[in-house]
Amino acid sequence: xxxxxxxxxxxxxxxxxxxxxxxxxxxxxxxxxxxxxxxxxxxxxxxxxxxxxxxxxxxxxxxxxxxxxxxxxxxxxxxxxxxxxxxxxxxxxxxxxxxxxxxxxxxxxxxxxxxxxxxxxxxxxxxxxxxxxxxxxxxxxxxxxxxxxxxxxxxxxxxxxxxxxxxxxxxxxxxxxxxxxxxxxxxxxxxxxxxxxxxxxx
Numbered sequence: 001x002x003x004x005x006x007x008x009x010x011x012x013x014x015x016x017x018x019x020x021x022x023x024x025x026x027x028x029x030x031x032x033x034x035x036x037x038x039x040x041x042x043x044x045x046x047x048x049x050x051x052x053x054x055x056x057x058x059x060x061x062x063x064x065x066x067x068x069x070x071x072x073x074x075x076x077x078x079x080x081x082x083x084x085x086x087x088x089x090x091x092x093x094x095x096x097x098x099x100x101x102x103x104x105x106x107x108x109x110x111x112x113x114x115x116x117x118x119x120x121x122x123x124x125x126x127x128x129x130x131x132x133x134x135x136x137x138x139x140x141x142x143x144x145x146x147x148x149x150x151x152x153x154x155x156x157x158x159x160x161x162x163x164x165x166x167x168x169x170x171x172x173x174x175x176x177x178x179x180x181x182x183x184x185x186x187x188x189x190x191x192x193x194x195x196x197x198x199x200x201x202x
Contacts, residue, residue, distance in 0.1 A: 055076040057123045069105065070101050105153075
């Protein structure tokens with residue numbers, strides 16, 4: 001009986017250590033898989049725009065009533081020669097993904113609180129840069145600033161950072177997400193002061 005009790009105690013101790021580690025690994029794996037879907041479509045939209053000399057875009061759900069885990073990867077099929085004009089012709093955008101609506105793992109939370117592009121849309125031009133709609137002027141575009149999209153599942157989170165050139169990083173972040181972004185913001189200020197920050201073309 002004593003030996004059985006010792007074995008049960010050992011099993012419970014090992015389980016208490018191993019199970020959280022297994023769960024964390026599983027959570028991290030789910031987040032990375034979801035983030036990789038977005039990363040791959042950003043790269044596809046960018047390089048296809050450059051190769052085919054066309055306008056592409058990726059749009060996210062616009063409000064909380066939509067499925068926030070859905071993205072739409074589209075190309076402009078209208079006749080307007082400028083992105084400014086294409087932005088105003090919403091009916092002329094067609095999917096270039098395998099399906100009209102790309103659904104990322106519904107169990108993974110897509111946090112867009114640090115993604116502030118107007119209408120949650122990013123645009124790709126043949127020049128290789130990424131743009132957003134500029135609400136300061138009618139049908140105008142501007143090169144995006146650095147944006148972050150966070151994928152969360154369980155105790156894990158993965159942040160995808162994009163700027164005017166595309167995806168600049170996709171990395172796991174700690175649970176203390178606000179502290180992480182505060183530190184990152186301070187690092188960015190230091191880089192700007194030293195002159196090593198990225199300055200997109202006008």
